[in-house]
Amino acid sequence: MQPLLSVENLHIRFGSHAAVNNVNFSLVQGEMLALVGESGSGKSATALAIMGLLSDQAKVSGRIEFAGRDVLRLPPSALRKLRGDALSMIFQEPMTSLNPVYSVGAQIAETLRIHQHLSHRQARARAIELLALVNIPDPARRVDDFPHQLSGGQRQRVMIAMAVACEPRLLIADEPTTALDVTVQASIMSLLDRLRRELSLSVLMITHDLGLVSRWADSVAVMHNGRIVEQGAAEAILHQPGHDYTRGLMAASLMGECDLHYRQRLLTEIRHDGADRFHLHQPATLSFPEAASQRETQPLLSVNQLKVSYSRGRTRIPALKDISFDLHAGETLGLVGESGCGKSTLSRSILRLLRPDSGKILLDGKDLTPLPESGLKSLRSSVQMIFQDPYASLNPRQTIFTILDSVLHLHDPAPASQRLQRIHTMLDRVGLPRQSLHRYAHEFSGGQRQRIGIARALIVKPRLVICDEAVSALDVSVQAQILNLLLEMKQELGLSYLFISHNLAVVRYMSDRIMVMNQGEIIEAGDAADVWHRPQHAWTRQLLSAVGGAEARQPPLPAAAEPAFAFSPG
Structure with missing residues (x-):
């Protein structure tokens, strides 16, 4: 079959840096090809x-033939x-790709008016049809919503x-599900797969998530260093x-029930010295009597x-409902749930960045909820947070x-x-060179920025660290x-x-x-195993079936509806 897309001898340079070196692959009509690799590998x-x-600074050579051109x-x-x-x-992040000052319907309609020359009325009607096609509930109403009123999956x-x-004829999906909830990931990929079949689309999926690749892709091309x-x-x-x-990527991936055995076998097969960066430590766990x-x-x-709860107009929307749990010294308590379920609201309430409606938050037996702002300084040094996006949480105008x-x-306030x-x-503990102190956040990779975020959280010697989607x-x-660094810091400090x-x-x-949260409630809690x-x-x-856990062998439950309104704080 004649390829729809054929990339031959592709080279891309930015100044003296070679981003892509002699890349060759092809894609036939209706196929899903996954281009797999880490950040900086040349995928995007x-x-x-x-x-x-590509920007004008890029120098490109080779041939990219699409439908014969x-x-x-x-x-x-x-x-x-x-x-x-x-x-x-x-694109990967819909919130930065969608215009926040226009409704989603207006943005879809603009595409239709420009490329298909539809009238305003025709474009709006088609936008509603398209929202229905991608399973947005109540599309005739949601067509007038703005991006911030939709959940991440809906955006x-x-x-x-x-x-x-x-x-x-060709759809390029650049990290389409990164940082989305696992069940939303599954629904997005199921949607892409359905559209691929119904519209005879070819899909080039760019990802570092091998779980998605194993379930949805027909073929794979693995990129490394361009x-x-x-x-x-x-x-x-x-x-x-x-x-x-490829073995290293598989070894570092947390997929399926036989992770440890499979990772250990793959790591023994890696012949180069870079195997260390793929290795996951075995977490130290407490025996039952110790626990x-x-x-x-x-x-x-x-x-x-x-x-x-939060205000929405004249009504109060509950975000957390009678949450109760204990966390002991030296323990890692996992909290899992989807966007909008209240996880981040809970973490910000513990830090007293939000004031609860009622209930108690006891740290070492002292209730934090009635404390005035002036009395929270000791809390800030005892409880710290590591955020999901270290670039957004680090001041770009300040050096490290x-x-x-x-x-x-x-x-x-000790001497300088x-x-x-x-x-x-x-810096030594988190694996960053001392000479990097006078550099800015944008000069570091994503992993290095997260190490900076960890250093900022740990430097005040907290007792409790809240990791809010710290590796997502x-x-x-x-x-x-x-993850290895967090385990080492836990044991050392x-x-x-x-x-x-x-x-x-x-x-x-x-x-x-582990605690499992859904719609503002803890619905299950127990030992991790x-x-x-x-x-x-x-x-x-349902969450387990989406990540290939023990329940993945059972028929999956119907996908739950995504929240109609995404709480901005949580």
């Missing part, structure tokens, strides 16, 4: 070259028409509706990886019947030294020389490094963690106990 640069969206040699007007009609792309569905509005190191049928590549780098003894002592943190020193000076020594010690958007090998994630596989790996192997609640089983 390749996709942008296919779309003709070389994209690299088309004039700008022909390229714009091709992008509107036959080529389309879904990604809007991006898909825009991408397929003109019925393209080159394709291995490609072929997805089943063959993932079950019998031939290249060391029982520990839980007989006073909890470090005790949350009792906590209620939090200023970021760390200002936090340290606020909580422990002593603060500098503590900063150097903390990281590549698998970087994720492995950060005697930390307790509240580990929040929508990824149950990561929570299972890190946690002594019990929750993973013997889930009691239907919603927990």
Whole structure:
């Protein structure tokens, strides 16, 4: 069969940096090809070259043939028409891709008016049809919603509706489900697969998530340092990886019931020295007598019947409903649930960034809920948070030294020389060079920025650290490094963690106990192994089926509706 897309001898350079080196692959009509690799491997640069969206600074050579035409040699007007009609792309972060001041219907309609010359009335009607096509509930009403009124999964569905509005032949999906909840991931990928079949779409999916690849892709091309190191049928590549780098990605991936045995076998097959960055430590777990003894002592943190709500117009929307749990010193308590369920609201309430409606938050037996703002300084040094996006949570105008020193000076105004020594010690502990202190956040990779966020949280010597989706958007090998670092810091400093994630596989790996949250309530809690192997609640089983846990062998439950309104705080 003649390929719809053929990439031949593609080279991309930015100044002296070679981003893509001699890349070759092809894609036939109706096929889903996964381009797999870590950040910086050249995946997105390749996709942008296919779309003709690289900056003027990029030097591109080779051939990108789409439907018999070389994209690299088309004039700008022909390229714009091709992008509107036959080529389309879904980007990773819909909130930054959608215009916040226009309704989602207006943004879909704009595409239709420009490329299909529809009237305003026709474009609106078609926008409603497209929202229905991508399973947005009540599309005739939601067409007038703005992006901030939709959940993350719904915003990604809007991006898909825009991408397929003109019925393209090739859809490029650049990390379409990164940082989405596992069940929302499954629904988005199921939607893409259905559209692929119904519209005879070809899909080039760019991802570092091998779980998605194993379930949805027909074929795989693995990229590393700008080159394709291995490609072929997805089943063959993932079950019998031939290249060391592919084995490393598989070893670092937290998929399925036999993770440890499979990772250990893969790691023994890796022949180069880079295997260390893929290695995941075996977490130290408490024996049953030790755990029982520990839980007989006073909890470090005790949350009792906590209620939090938000205002929406004249009504109050409940976000947390009678939340109660204990967290003991030296324990990692996992909290799993989907966006909008209340996880982040809970973490911000514990930090007293939000004031609860009622209930108690006891730290070492002292109730934090009635404390005035002036009385919270000791809380800030005892409880710290590591955020999901370290780039958004680090001040871009401050050097790393200023970021760390200002936090340290606020909580422990020791002499400058002593603060500098503590900063150097903390950088050593998180694996960052001391000479990087006078660099800015944008000069670091995502994994390095997360190490800076960890250093900022730990430098004030907290007792409890809240990890709020701390590894959700990281590549698998970087994720492995950060998880290892968190385990090392826990053992070295005697930390307790509240580990929040929508990824149950990561929570299972890190946690002594797990709580499952849905719609503002704790619906299940227990030892990590019990929750993973013997889930009691239907919603927990649905989460497990989406990540390939013990319940994945059972028929999946119907997908739950995504929240109609996404609470901005949580």
